[in-house]
Amino acid sequence: MGLLDWVKNQLIDVIEFTDDSSNTLVWRFPRAGNEIKNGAQLIVREGQVAVFVHEGQIGDVFKPGRYQLTTANIPVLTSLSSWKYGFNSPFKCEVYFVSTRQYTEMRWGTANPIPMRDPDFGMVRVRAFGGYAIKVNPEGAGTFIKEIVGTDGDFKIEEVEGVLRRNLLQVLLSAIGSLQIGVLQMSGNAMGVAQQVKPVVAESFTKFGVLLTDFQIESISLPPEIEKAMDERAKIGAMGGMQNFVQAQAAYAMRDAAQNPGGMAGLGAGVGAGIGVGQMMGQAMQGMFAGGFGAPAAPVAPAVAPAPAAPAAPAGPSIADRLKQLKELHAGGLIDDATFAAKRDAILAEI
Numbered sequence: 001m002g003l004l005d006w007v008k009n010q011l012i013d014v015i016e017f018t019d020d021s022s023n024t025l026v027w028r029f030p031r032a033g034n035e036i037k038n039g040a041q042l043i044v045r046e047g048q049v050a051v052f053v054h055e056g057q058i059g060d061v062f063k064p065g066r067y068q069l070t071t072a073n074i075p076v077l078t079s080l081s082s083w084k085y086g087f088n089s090p091f092k093c094e095v096y097f098v099s100t101r102q103y104t105e106m107r108w109g110t111a112n113p114i115p116m117r118d119p120d121f122g123m124v125r126v127r128a129f130g131g132y133a134i135k136v137n138p139e140g141a142g143t144f145i146k147e148i149v150g151t152d153g154d155f156k157i158e159e160v161e162g163v164l165r166r167n168l169l170q171v172l173l174s175a176i177g178s179l180q181i182g183v184l185q186m187s188g189n190a191m192g193v194a195q196q197v198k199p200v201v202a203e204s205f206t207k208f209g210v211l212l213t214d215f216q217i218e219s220i221s222l223p224p225e226i227e228k229a230m231d232e233r234a235k236i237g238a239m240g241g242m243q244n245f246v247q248a249q250a251a252y253a254m255r256d257a258a259q260n261p262g263g264m265a266g267l268g269a270g271v272g273a274g275i276g277v278g279q280m281m282g283q284a285m286q287g288m289f290a291g292g293f294g295a296p297a298a299p300v301a302p303a304v305a306p307a308p309a310a311p312a313a314p315a316g317p318s319i320a321d322r323l324k325q326l327k328e329l330h331a332g333g334l335i336d337d338a339t340f341a342a343k344r345d346a347i348l349a350e351i
Contacts (some may be wrong), residue, residue: 007049008071009316011044012296013035013037013039013040013041014040014041014042014045015029015036015041015042015069015095016042016043016044016048017029017045017047017048017097018113019047019048019097022100023156023157024102024154024155024156024157025098025099025103025136025149025153025155025156025157025159025160025187026095026096026097026098026099026144026145026149026152026153026154027096027153027154027155028094028096028097028153028154029094029095029096029097030153030226031095035092036069036092036093036095037069037127037228038070039068039069039070040060040068040069040071040324041067041068041069042064042066042067042068042069042095042099043063043066043067044062044065044066044144045178046066047064047099047100047101047127048064048097048098048099049061049062049063049064049097049098049100049138049141050095050096050098051061051095051097051098051141051142051145052093052094052095052096053094053095053096053145054092054093054094055092058145058146059093061138061141061142063138064191068150076159078168096145096149097147098136098141098144099136099169100135100137100138100141101135102133102134102135103133103134103157104131104214105129105133106131106132106133106134106157106161106164107129107131108129108131108132108168108169109127109128109130109171110126110127110128110183113127113223114127114128114173116125116176116177117181118182118184119182120182120184121182121183124183124222124223125223126183126186126220126221126222126223127185127220127221128172128217128219128221129219129221130190130194130215130216130217130218130219131214131216131218132168132201132212132214132215132216133213133214134164134205134210134212134213135211135212135213135214136209136210137206137209137211137213138200140206140209140210141209142209143207143208143209144208144209144210145209146234147208147209148163148208148209160208160210163208164205164208165208166203167204167208168201168204170195171204172201173203174200175196175197175200175201176197177194179193179196181193181348183220183222185214186220187220187222190218190219191218193217193282194215194216195219197217198212198215201215202215206341223316236296250276257329257340259344267282270300278309292347300336319348319350319351320346322346323344325331326340326343326344327340
């Protein structure tokens with residue numbers, strides 16, 4: 001270090017940190033040899049605390065305010081250091097400014113589906129995501145430096161997000177499992193679930209010297225098959241029960257078949273086959289319940305022989321009778337001349 005640098009360091013006696021960034025959590029005050037003049041001014045702004053570290057040991061923590069640094073107001077450093085040169089000599093110490101403001105818009109989400117046991121659907125896999133907010137506990141700033149920061153002189157919020165997110169997800173799974181509620185209840189009441197889980201997650205952050213100020217579950221996504229089952233259940237309920245639902249499905253099938261060439265013929269065959277199978281299954285089920293499970297089913301009654309065809313209907317009126325009837329209708333004014341002529345020609349064309 002040159003003479004000019006040495007003189008400059010001796011003249012600087014104000015220790016402060018003006019944070020012009022939005023993501024700095026910890027910043028170490030740069031001094032050559034970590035020398036701080038006895039009597040230097042320390043300025044700690046709102047949203048900050050200053051942590052003194054002497055030879056790797058956490059010393060005093062200064063809250064917002066203006067301080068004159070002497071051995072009289074740094075008792076921990078006084079006990080850690082020998083002042084063989086008197087109170088006017090500089091002392092060596094690292095000063096870390098720790099931001100204690102709130103950091104919002106932090107995100108969390110499940111990288112993989114979470115397996116959960118649901119009382120209605122059994123074992124299902126769900127995804128969830130949301131947001132949270134944190135701040136360094138002013139009373140735990142030393143713990144935060146020891147557990148997370150270490151000797152990093154410019155520590156950003158991004159560097160702690162991974163640790164907090166992994167811890168959050170691990171605790172979240174355990175906390176949600178202890179609630180013993182179904183995925184439908186969780187999905188419909190995400191805010192209530194978040195309020196119940198937040199204290200457990202907040203407790204897990206205290207070991208890092210971090211406060212959880214907000215926790216939200218924005219969405220709980222269900223598997224596609226569960227969503228499909230929910231939609232089907234809603235349709236059945238809206239139609240008044242399973243019987244109405246089945247009848248409606250049959251009506252839709254008939255409508256679709258009628259719109260296709262030859263569809264009604266195939267539909268008729270399918271309906272007939274379905275009715276036959278349904279009758280056989282119904283008789284078999286009736287026999288099982290009548291004789292108990294494991295008992296032989298009652299014999300199926302032979303099919304009834306079809307009734308003989310009805311005699312053919314008598315032939316219709318003759319051409320002469322039809323022409324006579326058409327003439328009477330025209331004479332009575334029931335049809336006009338044009339209709340009479342058209343119908344007459346059509347009857348005569350059959351000869």
